[in-house]
Amino acid sequence: xxxxxxxxxxxxxxxxxxxxxxxxxxxxxxxxxxxxxxxxxxxxxxxxxxxxxxxxxxxxxxxxxxxxxxxxxxxxxxxxxxxxxxxxxxxxxxxxxxxxxxxxxxxxxxxxxxxxxxxxxxxxxxxxxxxxxxxxxxxxxxxxxxxxxxxxxxxxxxxxxxxxxxxxxxxxxxxxxxxxxxxxxxxxxxxxxxxxxxxxxxxxxxxxxxxxxxxxxxxxxxxxxxxxxxxxxxxxxxxxxxxxxxxxxxxxxxxxxxxxxxxxxxxxxxxxxxxxxxxxxxxxxxxxxxxxxxxxxxxxxxxxxxxxxxxxxxxxxxxxxxxxxxxxxxxxxxxxxxxxxxxxxxxxxxxxxxxxxxxxxxxxxxxxxxxxxxxxxxxxxxxxxxxxxxxxxxxxxxxxxxxxxxxxxxxxxxxxxxxxxxxxxxxxxxxxxxxxxxxxxxxxxxxxxxxxxxxxxxxxxxxxxxxxxxxxxxxxxxxx
Amino acid sequence: xxxxxxxxxxxxxxxxxxxxxxxxxxxxxxxxxxxxxxxxxxxxxxxxxxxxxxxxxxxxxxxxxxxxxxxxxxxxxxxxxxxxxxxxxxxxxxxxxxxxxxxxxxxxxxxxxxxxxxxxxxxxxxxxxxxxxxxxxxxxxxxxxxxxxxxxxxxxxxxxxxxxxxxxxxxxxxxxxxxxxxxxxxxxxxxxxxxxxxxxxxxxxxxxxxxxxxxxxxxxxxxxxxxxxxxxxxxxxxxxxxxxxxxxxxxxxxxxxxxxxxxxxxxxxxxxxxxxxxxxxxxxxxxxxxxxxxxxxxxxxxxxxxxxxxxxxxxxxxxxxxxxxxxxxxxxxxxxxxxxxxxxxxxxxxxxxxxxxxxxxxxxxxxxxxxxxxxxxxxxxxxxxxxxxxxxxxxxxxxxxxxxxxxxxxxxxxxxxxxxxxxxxxxxxxxxxxxxxxxxxxxxxxxxxxxxxxxxxxxxxxxxxxxxxxxxxxxxxxxx
Numbered sequence: 038x039x040x041x042x043x044x045x046x047x048x049x050x051x052x053x054x055x056x057x058x059x060x061x062x063x064x065x066x067x068x069x070x071x072x073x074x075x076x077x078x079x080x081x082x083x084x085x086x087x088x089x090x091x092x093x094x095x096x097x098x099x100x101x102x103x104x105x106x107x108x109x110x111x112x113x114x115x116x117x118x119x120x121x122x123x124x125x126x127x128x129x130x131x132x133x134x135x136x137x138x139x140x141x142x143x144x145x146x147x148x149x150x151x152x153x154x155x156x157x158x159x160x161x162x163x164x165x166x167x168x169x170x171x172x173x174x175x176x177x178x179x180x181x182x183x184x185x186x187x188x189x190x191x192x193x194x195x196x197x198x199x200x201x202x203x204x205x206x207x208x209x210x211x212x213x214x215x216x217x218x219x220x221x222x223x224x225x226x227x228x229x230x231x232x233x234x235x236x237x238x239x240x241x242x243x244x245x246x247x248x249x250x251x252x253x254x255x256x257x258x259x260x261x262x263x264x265x266x267x268x269x270x271x272x273x274x275x276x277x278x279x280x281x282x283x284x285x286x287x288x289x290x291x292x293x294x295x296x297x298x299x300x301x302x303x304x305x306x307x308x309x310x311x312x313x314x315x316x317x318x319x320x321x322x323x324x325x326x327x328x329x330x331x332x333x334x335x336x337x338x339x340x341x342x343x344x345x346x347x348x349x350x351x352x353x354x355x356x357x358x359x360x361x362x363x364x365x366x367x368x369x370x371x372x373x374x375x376x377x378x379x380x381x382x383x384x385x386x387x388x389x390x391x392x393x394x395x396x397x398x399x400x401x402x403x404x405x406x407x408x409x410x411x412x413x414x415x416x417x418x419x420x421x422x423x424x425x426x427x428x429x430x431x432x433x434x435x436x437x438x439x440x441x442x443x444x445x446x447x448x449x450x451x452x453x454x455x456x457x458x459x460x461x462x463x464x465x466x467x468x469x470x471x472x473x474x475x476x477x478x479x480x481x482x483x484x485x486x487x488x489x490x491x492x493x494x495x496x497x498x499x500x501x502x503x504x505x506x507x508x509x510x511x512x513x514x515x516x517x
Numbered sequence: 518x519x520x521x522x523x524x525x526x527x528x529x530x531x532x533x534x535x536x537x538x539x540x541x542x543x544x545x546x547x548x549x550x551x552x553x554x555x556x557x558x559x560x561x562x563x564x565x566x567x568x569x570x571x572x573x574x575x576x577x578x579x580x581x582x583x584x585x586x587x588x589x590x591x592x593x594x595x596x597x598x599x600x601x602x603x604x605x606x607x608x609x610x611x612x613x614x615x616x617x618x619x620x621x622x623x624x625x626x627x628x629x630x631x632x633x634x635x636x637x638x639x640x641x642x643x644x645x646x647x648x649x650x651x652x653x654x655x656x657x658x659x660x661x662x663x664x665x666x667x668x669x670x671x672x673x674x675x676x677x678x679x680x681x682x683x684x685x686x687x688x689x690x691x692x693x694x695x696x697x698x699x700x701x702x703x704x705x706x707x708x709x710x711x712x713x714x715x716x717x718x719x720x721x722x723x724x725x726x727x728x729x730x731x732x733x734x735x736x737x738x739x740x741x742x743x744x745x746x747x748x749x750x751x752x753x754x755x756x757x758x759x760x761x762x763x764x765x766x767x768x769x770x771x772x773x774x775x776x777x778x779x780x781x782x783x784x785x786x787x788x789x790x791x792x793x794x795x796x797x798x799x800x801x802x803x804x805x806x807x808x809x810x811x812x813x814x815x816x817x818x819x820x821x822x823x824x825x826x827x828x829x830x831x832x833x834x835x836x837x838x839x840x841x842x843x844x845x846x847x848x849x850x851x852x853x854x855x856x857x858x859x860x861x862x863x864x865x866x867x868x869x870x871x872x873x874x875x876x877x878x879x880x881x882x883x884x885x886x887x888x889x890x891x892x893x894x895x896x897x898x899x900x901x902x903x904x905x906x907x908x909x910x911x912x913x914x915x916x917x918x919x920x921x922x923x924x925x926x927x928x929x930x931x932x933x934x935x936x937x938x939x940x941x942x943x944x945x946x947x948x949x950x951x952x953x954x955x956x957x958x959x960x961x962x963x964x965x966x967x968x969x970x971x972x973x974x975x976x977x978x979x980x981x982x983x984x985x986x987x988x989x990x991x992x993x994x995x996x997x
Binding site: 208209210211213214238240241290292293306308324327328330331334336337338340341344345347348350405408411412445447448450453454460461462463465466467 | 580688689690691693694718720721770772773786788804807808810811814816817818820821824825827828830885888891892925927928930933934940941942943945946947
């Protein structure tokens with residue numbers, strides 16, 4: 038019994054018992070439902086965590102070499118004079134309840150922004166080539182236009198904007214056309230367009246789409262009220278760390294999803310593997326979801342929709358300094374810039390308020406400016422942004438730059454832009470196809486764009502991920 | 518020397534000679550440039566044939582289980598009472614010189630359409646629920662609007678519509694808006710929109726896009742002058758038959774194209790194989806080209822363009838009868854239908870004039886009607902189309918139906934719709950990125966949409982394929 042052979046032969050009854058146990062484990066494992074999540078943005082990671090909590094095995098397949106999607110942080114500065122900044126989504130507001138809960142869960146601190154604290158400090162206004170405040174008439178014009186938009190948002194059914202009595206008319210024009218017809222001053226028109234451009238391209242986006250988006254993510258909800266210590270981009274990392282190590286596969290773009298016949302599993306294909314699943318959550322922007330091959334093909338209405346959901350051509354730019362030097366000059370750091378080369382919109386102070394943190398100015402290169410700078414490369418954009426800042430803030434804006442960083446979302450292959458929008462005629466023709474699951478509920482859509490509130494924000498991504506997880510778990514368990 | 522061993526050993530010098538010859542052949546094969554063509558539509562097949570003629574090895578990778586793309590024929594009827602009909606592109610006109618040359622090359626006959634021959638025959642007009650001819654004022658309104666469009670097309674630079682002095686204004690509105698502002702009667706508006714809908718969705722397409730498309734494919738060029746004996750869909754089959762059998766691989770969607778560093782080859786990935794190439798021709802619609810992963814990623818401007826190039830939501834429907842029975846009733850077979858359930862546009866006689874050929878009525882389900890019927894399935898569409906035809910043509914339209922066939926282009930996963938179009942703001946922001954090759958000229962775009970004339974037609978597909986072949990051959994040979 039001491040030698041190997043004897044041990045093997047004589048312990049046969051024990052071996053059989055082991056085999057029987059092993060088989061029952063295999064059976065259990067096979068019975069445990071499995072869901073594949075496509076995309077490791079925060080929506081996909083939230084979905085994956087929730088699926089695990091609901092007793093479902095999960096594999097997350099991510100195209101990029103990092104988790105986070107349109108949440109992405111980087112560290113600027115060094116030693117005590119450093120901080121994390123967000124190259125993507127950044128702020129949180131008081132009605133974004135699921136995001137606030139996530140912040141609390143990880144015991145992360147949030148801070149009010151400097152412009153809310155700096156009582157009496159000045160916000161710069163750059164107009165027609167000089168620092169110049171708008172006239173009262175100009176300001177009134179802009180506010181009147183905003184008031185009109187606000188009134189219209191009260192008439193939108195957020196879950197079905199196509200049911201609006203004037204849906205056809207509102208979906209027939211672009212944001213830019215409506216703005217041109219409603220603003221009386223060049224100033225009012227410029228800032229109406231720029232305000233819209235934080236969400237979508239006004240030249241291309243349907244006015245109904247814009248109204249829908251203003252309704253589901255109202256400025257009254259103060260979505261930029263707080264900054265997050267350590268940056269919003271930390272949450273994908275924190276969530277991924279809670280998943281089994283092998284559950285998240287990076288650099289594995291999914292190019293094909295094939296439904297098994299009857300109760301057979303779905304197969305999800307990457308260049309490196311095939312993964313079987315009882316249900317699939319696709320947690321990427323609608324346009325990116327449309328790049329995947331589905332077998333059987335998605336219904337024509339859904340595919341037409343996915344062809345009409347471009348992502349907004351907007352880059353986020355962040356310039357970091359050793360200190361927020363503008364504060365000593367009694368400035369909020371905010372500047373409204375009308376018409377420079379790269380910066381044509383709001384610049385804000387996005388500094389972490391912890392002592393010693395770098396001073397950070399954040400802005401966007403979007404619309405016409407993005408078209409100008411899209412393909413120019415980071416170095417050229419850096420030079421243009423700094424030149425623009427110097428005009429508005431003075432020479433200090435180009436002195437002692439610690440870091441120039443950007444979220445080049447149009448340049449990121451697996452994003453393609455900031456947030457989705459729809460051109461005219463899309464909501465009223467194909468809007469119904471945005472959210473419903475396919476394949477008898479086994480192919481479920483997540484990602485911030487399908488959220489019924491705060492679509493395009495972290496809050497929407499979390500809510501959409503949670504809902505998708507519940508729907509997919511139900512489908513994977515054979516439920517309706 | 519008679520035994521195997523002796524033979525092997527003693528013939529060693531001969532063997533070395535063979536090895537040397539073999540190596541030189543391998544070296545020759547390696548030196549022969551290779552191009553991969555993505556997509557076996559007529560543009561890709563023309564490119565492939567031209568590349569072979571220029572001494573380049575070619576592999577064509579096609580996603581679908583057939584060649585032809587948006588050219589596709591099927592046989593209706595049986596025996597002597599049968600004919601091929603086109604589920605996709607069908608007609609040819611006198612200025613489509615490359616298509617005419619292809620027709621001649623294969624010694625195929627073409628025929629004038631019945632409506633051009635049937636002198637004195639009546640074209641039906643269905644308006645507001647009854648057969649009713651428009652008033653003179655209504656007809657004049659429609660023609661006046663067409664005249665205005667015609668005048669505007671004279672101002673368009675077909676290669677660079679964004680250079681038009683009013684480009685911003687023309688690209689700011691949809692076709693539907695322009696039509697609403699320019700038609701005075703309900704009739705004039707309806708038919709202006711429907712005329713546009715043969716090309717693009719007027720609710721979503723930019724007016725500048727429509728003007729561009731009217732300019733490069735003018736109705737004055739009579740693009741529907743002739744029908745083709747055996748159907749236009751025969752040419753992809755004829756072209757594919759001229760290529761080496763192994764050169765065309767069906768059911769192999771390309772999901773990734775990776776550029777080798779420096780002079781290294783490009784690698785093209787399908788689920789079944791990797792193919793090395795010195796240059797690649799992507800001969801699919803722009804939206805479909807954007808579904809492929811490129812490494813390195815395409816420039817942001819190009820990717821933004823590809824996000825803004827939906828394919829038109831239009832199905833082609835064909836109803837076949839034993840004979841063109843309407844001709845005996847002195848009808849052209851054509852009918853202008855205003856406002857039925859599935860058919861809301863022109864119906865035409867598309868019968869082959871050979872004696873014994875079936876009578877064929879062709880039309881489209883597009884726009885609002887397509888949205889209604891997209892996901893309903895072929896049987897439901899058949900019932901709706903026949904019910905519509907019965908209203909206009911009488912009960913004979915539902916008696917003795919030999920075949921109901923459709924080109925469900927929005928339902929075809931690898932097409933996605935009929936022809937591409939651009940929503941407002943696209944040509945002026947991203948139009949420049951439509952045609953230029955990438956990766957130092959090694960990644961070349963074909964497909965009808967990149968043609969400078971007759972884009973969206975067979976003619977454009979051929980011209981684009983020929984140009985792409987020359988460009989790709991030059992790049993594959995190391996040329997500039």
